[in-house]
Amino acid sequence: MIQIKDLHKNYGKHQVLKNINVELERGMVAGLIGQNGTGKTTLIKSILGLTQFQKGDILVEGVSVKAGPEYRNNIGYMAQMGRYPENMNIAQLFDMMKKIRTIDKRDEELYEKFQLQKIAHQNLGQLSGGTIQKVSAALAFLFNPDILILDEPTAGLDPIASEILKEKIIKESTKKLILITSHILNDLDEIASHALFLQEGSLLFFEHIKSLKEKSGHQKLGKTIAEIMLERELKK
Amino acid sequence: MMKITKYLSLSILKSRFMVSYGFILFILCSGLFFLSNDMDKAIIGIHNVLLILVPLVVMIYSVSQIYQSNDFIRLLLTQPIKRKVIFYSQYISNTLVLLLVQTIPIALSLILFSDGTYLFPIILNLVFLTFIFSSISSLIAYKINEKVRGIGITIFLGIYFLAIYDGLILLIIQLMSDYPIEKYGILLSLFNPIDLCRILFIFKMDISALMGLTGAIMEKFIGSGLGSLIIYATLFLWAVIPLVFAAKLFNKKDY
Amino acid sequence: MNKKLSLFFFLICYSLFSLKANQIRVFPKNGINPIHAALLIAKDYDTLLVQTGTYAEGNILLEKPITLIGINYPCIDGKFKGEVFTVSANYVTIIGFRIINSGYSDLNDFAAIQLMNSDFGKFINNKLEGNYFGIFLHNSHYNRIEKNTIIGPARVQNKVGNGIHLWNSSHNLILNNHIKKHRDGLYFEFSRQVLIANNTSEENLRYGLHFMFSDSDVYYMNSFINNGAGVAVMYSHHVTMAKNKFIHNWGSSAYGLLLKDIRDSKVLNNEFTKNTVAIYMDGCSRSELIKNNFNNNGYALRMQSNCDDNLIRLNNFRANTFDYATNGFMVLNSFNYNYWDKYTGYDLEKDGIGDQGYRPMNLLTKIIEEYPTTIVLLQSFLSDLLNLLEKVLPSLTPENLIDNNPMMNPIS
Numbered sequence: 001m002i003q004i005k006d007l008h009k010n011y012g013k014h015q016v017l018k019n020i021n022v023e024l025e026r027g028m029v030a031g032l033i034g035q036n037g038t039g040k041t042t043l044i045k046s047i048l049g050l051t052q053f054q055k056g057d058i059l060v061e062g063v064s065v066k067a068g069p070e071y072r073n074n075i076g077y078m079a080q081m082g083r084y085p086e087n088m089n090i091a092q093l094f095d096m097m098k099k100i101r102t103i104d105k106r107d108e109e110l111y112e113k114f115q116l117q118k119i120a121h122q123n124l125g126q127l128s129g130g131t132i133q134k135v136s137a138a139l140a141f142l143f144n145p146d147i148l149i150l151d152e153p154t155a156g157l158d159p160i161a162s163e164i165l166k167e168k169i170i171k172e173s174t175k176k177l178i179l180i181t182s183h184i185l186n187d188l189d190e191i192a193s194h195a196l197f198l199q200e201g202s203l204l205f206f207e208h209i210k211s212l213k214e215k216s217g218h219q220k221l222g223k224t225i226a227e228i229m230l231e232r233e234l235k236k
Numbered sequence: 237m238m239k240i241t242k243y244l245s246l247s248i249l250k251s252r253f254m255v256s257y258g259f260i261l262f263i264l265c266s267g268l269f270f271l272s273n274d275m276d277k278a279i280i281g282i283h284n285v286l287l288i289l290v291p292l293v294v295m296i297y298s299v300s301q302i303y304q305s306n307d308f309i310r311l312l313l314t315q316p317i318k319r320k321v322i323f324y325s326q327y328i329s330n331t332l333v334l335l336l337v338q339t340i341p342i343a344l345s346l347i348l349f350s351d352g353t354y355l356f357p358i359i360l361n362l363v364f365l366t367f368i369f370s371s372i373s374s375l376i377a378y379k380i381n382e383k384v385r386g387i388g389i390t391i392f393l394g395i396y397f398l399a400i401y402d403g404l405i406l407l408i409i410q411l412m413s414d415y416p417i418e419k420y421g422i423l424l425s426l427f428n429p430i431d432l433c434r435i436l437f438i439f440k441m442d443i444s445a446l447m448g449l450t451g452a453i454m455e456k457f458i459g460s461g462l463g464s465l466i467i468y469a470t471l472f473l474w475a476v477i478p479l480v481f482a483a484k485l486f487n488k489k490d491y
Numbered sequence: 492m493n494k495k496l497s498l499f500f501f502l503i504c505y506s507l508f509s510l511k512a513n514q515i516r517v518f519p520k521n522g523i524n525p526i527h528a529a530l531l532i533a534k535d536y537d538t539l540l541v542q543t544g545t546y547a548e549g550n551i552l553l554e555k556p557i558t559l560i561g562i563n564y565p566c567i568d569g570k571f572k573g574e575v576f577t578v579s580a581n582y583v584t585i586i587g588f589r590i591i592n593s594g595y596s597d598l599n600d601f602a603a604i605q606l607m608n609s610d611f612g613k614f615i616n617n618k619l620e621g622n623y624f625g626i627f628l629h630n631s632h633y634n635r636i637e638k639n640t641i642i643g644p645a646r647v648q649n650k651v652g653n654g655i656h657l658w659n660s661s662h663n664l665i666l667n668n669h670i671k672k673h674r675d676g677l678y679f680e681f682s683r684q685v686l687i688a689n690n691t692s693e694e695n696l697r698y699g700l701h702f703m704f705s706d707s708d709v710y711y712m713n714s715f716i717n718n719g720a721g722v723a724v725m726y727s728h729h730v731t732m733a734k735n736k737f738i739h740n741w742g743s744s745a746y747g748l749l750l751k752d753i754r755d756s757k758v759l760n761n762e763f764t765k766n767t768v769a770i771y772m773d774g775c776s777r778s779e780l781i782k783n784n785f786n787n788n789g790y791a792l793r794m795q796s797n798c799d800d801n802l803i804r805l806n807n808f809r810a811n812t813f814d815y816a817t818n819g820f821m822v823l824n825s826f827n828y829n830y831w832d833k834y835t836g837y838d839l840e841k842d843g844i845g846d847q848g849y850r851p852m853n854l855l856t857k858i859i860e861e862y863p864t865t866i867v868l869l870q871s872f873l874s875d876l877l878n879l880l881e882k883v884l885p886s887l888t889p890e891n892l893i894d895n896n897p898m899m900n901p902i903s
Contacts, residue, residue: 011490045490045491048313048314049313049314050310050313050314050490050491051490051491052488052490068318069315069316069317069318069319070316071316072314072315072316073316075314077311077314079307079310079311079314082307082310082311083306083307083308084307084308084311085244085247085248085305085308086247086251086304087246087247087248087249087250087251088243088246088247092243092246092247095243096239096240096243097315099239100239100240100312100315100316100317101315101316139311272810274786274787274810276787277787277810280870283870284870284872284875287871287872288872398872398873399872399873399876402868402871402872402873402874403873405865405867405868406858406865406868406873409862409864409865410862410865413861413862413864417864418863418864420864421864421866421867422867424867425867430871431867431871434870434871435867438869438870443789443812443869443870445741445742445743445745445767445789446767446789446790446812446813446866446869447743447866447867447869448743448863448866449863450863450864450866450867451743451866452743454867
């Protein structure tokens with residue numbers, strides 16, 4: 001569904017993404033892993049069209065992201081700590097989004113489970129970080145898109161909300177392509193099928209998590225990754 | 237585009253700042269009518285308030301508004317909407333709300349306490365200044381990524397247009413005083429929208445009789461069809477050119 | 492005793508009767524030129540009672556002492572040819588006429604009423620319309636011109652004459668006239684000891700009042716409104732101008748009151764409202780400006796530096812764009828006890844006089860005087876800033892240009 005071909009991105013002299021080639025398919029839950037500053041968010045933003053890249057291309061269902069904004073009809077995005085106009089309330093925000101994306105088959109499961117209707121008339125400026133995350137998550141899933149891009153989705157969520165979100169991701173995973181970044185590898189362990197590992201702007205590996213675990217013999221993703229990284233260091 | 241503009245406008249309009257700004261403007265303008273014993277003087281006072289307050293408030297508010305809505309713009313950018321649409325929605329909603337919040341109190345005080353002769357020229361200048369300084373703000377805010385630096389530059393530009401530029405005019409006139417430079421007085425003010433609005437209004441108020449030879453030349457210029465065309469076209473360009481550059485910057489910006 | 496008294500009484504009655512006896516009634520249908528005909532038969536000091544109607548008899552020459560009284564404003568139409576009335580005798584009275592359409596010529600100053608070397612006349616209650624000149628006094632003294640309405644023709648300036656024109660005519664009284672739309676409303680040259688009171692002169696193309704070389708005249712309670720160039724008083728001394736109103740004389744070369752080469756004169760209790768320059772003084776000395784009101788003028792006082800020894804006292808300066816301007820650093824005039832609405836000082840002693848002096852000329856005015864093009868900065872934020880700076884640290888405006896006793900409240 002998403003083809004990334006030979007992607008290069010730099011801010012001035014600073015090379016952020018180098019020669020990335022990857023193909024993501026429906027049914028995958030791809031965990032995007034890497035240290036801070038390795039280009040995870042830049043990669044996501046490139047897919048979303050938030051940042052421009054210098055070389056290569058990204059095709060979403062065969063269409064280049066440079067061709068126009070229509071491909072985003074099929075993408076739901078949850079930003080890392082999103083912020084919204086302070087004087088708009090939740091109801092108005094959802095109302096506006098629904099008017100922007102005129103899609104009929106809506107998925108309001110998260111909206112209901114997070115009980116956002118109870119606080120629908122509170123201004124977004126007055127909400128706590130966790131509640132904002134709930135709003136962002138509900139918005140990402142609202143239009144039942146085929147592709148979901150979630151940037152640190154569980155950060156700031158309370159355990160109950162976090163569980164609700166993970167369940168939702170697992171539930172949707174078979175029908176969609178879901179791309180997640182997270183620092184909490186345990187969270188990914190529960191939901192991700194594939195791991196995309198970025199280091200210093202390059203794609204180190206892209207593999208099925210099961211096969212990764214088999215190779216290393218560890219049961220936890222965290223340890224598996226740590227081991228892989230250690231191996232790499234030793235090779236150098 | 238209409239949808240986004242509508243939601244953004246309503247959101248900005250609800251802010252406490254906007255409401256209190258409008259209220260303060262009304263008190264200020266009405267107060268001038270009560271403080272000065274002459275209607276014309278009060279109207280000149282209102283126009284002076286407008287020339288000083290509007291550029292500064294519009295610029296500082298618009299720039300910080302754009303910085304503040306950075307995340308929201310990012311959210312909109314992830315939706316299937318063209319960048320251009322987002323850019324102009326942001327610009328128009330911001331400008332229209334400012335315009336509304338400024339026009340209503342000023343127009344109201346003029347209608348209530350004066351005979352309304354100068355309502356149109358004052359509102360016209362208000363419209364020009366709001367659009368122009370909103371455009372300039374967009375340019376600054378999309379060009380400079382760091383908020384503090386952006387606001388610093390905004391304040392500097394505000395002071396530049398309000399006072400520094402006029403200081404330069406003073407200097408130029410002083411240095412060139414041996415030459416017949418009366419003709420170029422108006423030319424110098426073309427490069428500052430505040431000066432341009434001020435001079436347009438002075439001639440509407442018939443104060444030009446005080447201005448001697450320079451005034452006579454300027455009145456002839458403003459009175460002629462070509463002259464007024466040049467002035468209004470220049471004001472229009474002051475609004476459009478920064479906006480076009482801002483749109484280009486926005487189109488290529490990484491969020 | 493009784494006889495003597497009755498004789499005396501008889502004599503008085505007889506003399507009155509004989510004075511009043513010769514009244515001649517003139518009707519418009521009395522022949523071709525009824526007024527001319529009546530004048531032929533009239534003796535000195537006779538009265539012509541001219542009945543209402545229109546008379547177009549060309550020039551009417553009054554060469555003997557005579558009284559013309561119009562009944563219900565008979566209309567004397569000059570038909571745009573020559574003069575209407577030409578007076579060349581003393582003791583002529585013209586009352587209650589409507590006199591219209593005198594001729595226009597480049598060579599002759601045709602007027603509705605022209606006085607040539609005639610004294611002791613009375614010209615009262617006439618309505619003059621569309622004449623080249625209104626009332627023209629030429630070498631004529633001790634006349635009384637009163638309650639006339641004089642409205643000029645609708646023509647371009649160089650084809651319009653003056654409303655009341657005095658040349659070398661002294662000791663005249665000009666009272667309660669209303670003059671409109673002439674070139675100069677009132678014009679005086681070489682005319683001394685004239686009293687001009689209660690007249691209104693408005694909408695004239697050039698000056699409401701214009702006079703030169705006319706000493707010891709008195710102007711009292713006149714109104715000069717909306718004239719092309721305001722009022723000009725020049726080359727005279729011992730002139731008194733009191734309680735006049737100078738209103739809305741607005742234009743790039745208009746003055747409320749232009750004083751040029753005036754000395755030993757008084758400008759008292761006048762009102763100046765909405766003039767480009769309320770008073771412009773050039774080469775004036777030993778004159779007093781006291782208790783005048785300056786409201787809403789562009790410049791209230793513009794005094795060239797060739798003025799000296801003038802006193803400016805107890806005036807009110809309110810809502811003027813500029814209170815004072817001068818072109819040099821020399822200030823030889825004295826300001827004291829004026830009220831300036833721009834004064835922001837305090838009065839700790841509570842004596843009604845501000846504790847610090849007031850400098851009537853602000854920095855912007857000074858700069859504009861030196862570099863006129865800087866007027867483009869009028870009403871800019873920068874000009875406010877400069878004026879504030881000068882107020883705090885006076886350095887550029889003339890040092891002795893200061894009112895040391897500014898009043899805290901307007902003078903009534």
